[in-house]
Amino acid sequence: MSGTVDAAWARNWITSAAEVLAEHRVELINLDREIGDGDHGENMDRGFQAVLERMGELPADATPGDVLKIVATTLISTVGGAAGPLYGTAFLKAALSAGAAPELDAPALLAALTAARDGIVLRGKAELGDKTMIDAWTPAVDAAAAAVAAGSGASELLDAAAGAAEAGAVATEPLVARKGRASYLGERAVGHRDPGAQSSALLLRAAATAAGASS
Amino acid sequence: MSGTVDAAWARNWITSAAEVLAEHRVELINLDREIGDGDHGENMDRGFQAVLERMGELPADATPGDVLKIVATTLISTVGGAAGPLYGTAFLKAALSAGAAPELDAPALLAALTAARDGIVLRGKAELGDKTMIDAWTPAVDAAAAAVAAGSGASELLDAAAGAAEAGAVATEPLVARKGRASYLGERAVGHRDPGAQSSALLLRAAATAAGASS
Amino acid sequence: MKKLINDPKNVVVEAVSGFAQAHSDIVRAELDPVFVVRADAPRPGKVGIVSGGGSGHEPLHAGFVGFGMLDAAVPGPVFTSPTPDPIVAATKAVDGGAGVLHIVKNYTGDVLNFETAADLAGAEGIEVVSVIVDDDVAVKDSLYTAGRRGVAGTVLVEKIAGAAAERGDNLAAVAAVAATVNSRVRTMGVALTPCVVPHAGEPSFTLADDEIEIGIxxxxxxxxxxxxxxxxxxxxxxLLGAILEDMPFAAGEEALLLVNGMGGTPQVELYIVYRRAAELLAERGVRVTRSLVGNFTTSLEMQGASISVLKLDAELTTLWDAPVQTAALRWGR
Amino acid sequence: MKKLINDPKNVVVEAVSGFAQAHSDIVRAELDPVFVVRADAPRPGKVGIVSGGGSGHEPLHAGFVGFGMLDAAVPGPVFTSPTPDPIVAATKAVDGGAGVLHIVKNYTGDVLNFETAADLAGAEGIEVVSVIVDDDVAVKDSLYTAGRRGVAGTVLVEKIAGAAAERGDNLAAVAAVAATVNSRVRTMGVALTPCVVPHAGEPSFTLADDEIEIGIxxxxxxxxxxxxxxxxxxxxxxLLGAILEDMPFAAGEEALLLVNGMGGTPQVELYIVYRRAAELLAERGVRVTRSLVGNFTTSLEMQGASISVLKLDAELTTLWDAPVQTAALRWGR
Ligand SMILES: Nc1ncnc2c1ncn2[C@@H]1O[C@H](COP(=O)(O)OP(=O)(O)O)[C@@H](O)[C@H]1O
Ligand SMILES: Nc1ncnc2c1ncn2[C@@H]1O[C@H](COP(=O)(O)OP(=O)(O)O)[C@@H](O)[C@H]1O
Ligand SMILES: [Mg+2]
Ligand SMILES: [Mg+2]
Ligand SMILES: [Mg+2]
Ligand SMILES: [Mg+2]
Known part of the structure; x- marks a missing residue:
């Protein structure tokens, strides 16, 4: 496990995220069919396939921030729905936070994750407990902050964040939704996991895996 | 069993036919759903309920022919579809054949049944074996002719005609249809009974029952 | 059976009442016997045009009553031809002294009931001519069947005959143009799912999850x-192969392409069908100069579609383009 | 899943191509990125109107592009909001120098993507104003939800704003009339059956054979x-009870009554719904002076319907009656 992550990590992350989202496409569609409109898996898969295709446009010396930026613009222009602008903003804010640094250490990663989460909140106005992707992101940011406080490296931080996001996604199950389509369901959303929280957990787990792999 | 039938028989016939068609409404709908458009039971039930309502308009001294005539005009104006004009013509021709006679003996009944059958052929141009109501009526007319030849009375004649119609309806099952909607099915009509042949058998059985009852 | 209805027995009367209220600028309805007639009928000196048939095919026929198309429509019970009485009543209501054309789809029930109605109207001094529509190429051998059925091509017959009547053609001429349209239009359909007739309460047929019925x-x-x-x-x-086999086109000939929904098919699917049909016609050298896409001749909530091709000439194109103002088809006014 | 489609991935592009070919007198389509635009766009000096949203609701929105209504429609994937790119492209394509109105249904995805698009178009010097449509009374408490949804009332907003733009109103005025319509229209729907999104392949929800969903x-x-x-x-x-509770009428006030089919409901059922709705409004002293019945804002093949009531005044009535010439709505031209 390494103390910092670099552009190779960012590229691996995106490749692995695209794979994972393709694998989980039907699962995400089904989650969204239950409490939404059944397109989340399709949207995310379409978006990350498009991202994959555009990775080739990056110069060899692209920074992690450059990678995140191309992810952002590609998601904005291919995903649509609620998830497209929200994830797009998240990656854009993370890219801005990462800046031109060739490597990110744990504090820099925490800053990027925090910026991403804040971007989602800015656009979507969701609070913790509203049964949205924020319920994965906020625990992830909190876990990252704890990791930094404990002196962990980037790889450990991502592992902690992914674990917290996974727990956060599971924890959306008993909730009533207050944002997104699921909010129309009232009590009937109880017992179903939020698809956006689930895809967020998958994304962060891919980030952790990539950090392990590229360490 | 009596040698002739009269106006009371005609009235009983119609009452009993209306009952029987109401009872068999769903059966006829199902037969028609299988090889037609699923309305035959509804059409016949609607028509004979209307006939029942109009029976009150008949004067006390109405002849069998008067009864048949009101059945004819009511069916024409309430049944619709193929069956309405065909049954309407049948009853009209039978009424004309019965004329003003207060009673019909076996030869007069044979003449009326023959006229009815010929009326259906005139309008619908079906031949024996085309898998239509003719496949009930022609055997019925033949059986009635045999009964007259054997010196039977009206009641026996109707019983023979009803039996032949019932056998004729069953015998439509293996046939390919060449008239009516079932003709579009080709080989797929095989194995299904023609709804119009079945309703014809029900009508003639009601006539026989009425003759037994009013004897 | 799940339907937005009250008593199945009242489906037609309630729907016709609602229809007439919603389109009171164009039509009025009579309820005993049931028919729908142009608000301004009868129009003196104009040939009247009456069509009708079982209900469940809406907007056919009531949706086509109005300026430039039908003068009256006679809806029977669902999927059941109307009886002669309302046909006679509608014929009388639209007779402006120039005679009345009956446009009849080729089903035994429709043909027989319109036949009787024409006789009765004739006996009352109204000149009636009937044109039978039988555009369905799915029925191959008319010798061993009740003959080709009248399906979505009926809409084209009604529109074009209606335009001829509106411009003042006499009864023989209106009937002739209707017959011409019928002779130049071919249709073939496909069903993906059955429909449920309200009084039957059960699907009209069954299809497995992976089966479709060609030529429905x-x-x-x-x-x-x-x-x-x-x-x-x-x-x-x-579908189009069967149509073009039955009615070949020479390169450069013009056509109207109608993609008709059976009632329960989403519009995106109709346009996907249209796209391929137009492409195929272009490949064969046929010039599609007029188009119509939508639910016009339906089978309740059935999923499926039909394709109709009408071979156009200058005269038919002019009549097609003429103004029409009905609930379901409207342009030029 | 049985659908008249080829590859689920190509549903929107193929349908849009077919649509543009079938209605080439009114619209043209761009396919990269995908949007549908008036054949005569941009119209110098006229406020442009762009709407859009997920596909599967046809004729909304592309069916309403044309004279007197929308200048462009941006269809996203089925049930998924379009991304900003095609919205920006459509906005540029219709900008005649008088600014562009975005009519956006209130769904998180639509709102966010149109928001981004408006920012981007603004950065390129096009003045964009957005009006959010949220006519669905089924959503009771907007504080604890994503807020009321934009449903069939959108058609009325688009028609009336379109008429205002066509007569030359400026951007502020067109936006104001759109907002007025939104504030005066209420809708509530019912579903009898679910629909199947092509890429999902399974019904969007399940309903027992004897169940219906109120407020879908x-x-x-x-x-x-x-x-x-x-x-x-x-x-x-x-449905109407919920609407009138939310927007009471004084006796004698006038209304437009829209009965909208969800896509798979036969017309007879829509008119049965219309009949009762008109009857009930009459009982409450509301005068229904304008009506619209048909499939306008659909959910693929879903069976069901919605009722919309728009409180009319003289100005809105005039704008409603103004000529319109689109694939799905046409009068006065
Ligand atoms: N206001 C919001 N804030 C944060 N996340 C949201 C918001 N609205 C929706 N989401 C997330 O978006 C997910 C749905 O995404 P998706 O299905 O792709 O879009 P749509 O709802 O437009 O179909 C939800 O599961 C939820 O996690
Ligand atoms: N040409 C014909 N000659 C004789 N009988 C016919 C003919 N066409 C149809 N029929 C009879 O009519 C029956 C169908 O009647 P019905 O279902 O009421 O009318 P429709 O076919 O118009 O729905 C058939 O079962 C058949 O017996
Ligand atoms: Mg979704
Ligand atoms: Mg039948
Ligand atoms: Mg029938
Ligand atoms: Mg969506």
Missing amino acids: GIHGEPGRERIKLEPADAIVDR | GIHGEPGRERIKLEPADAIVDR
């Missing part, structure tokens, strides 16, 4: 063959 | 309650 009629009568589901383009190739 | 959204999002099937009149009483 508009009452769920089966067609040529039942096959496994195929991509839309392959299905279109089958 | 147009993507199969559930509504207020799931109840046992009732007669149409009782269902209408529920």
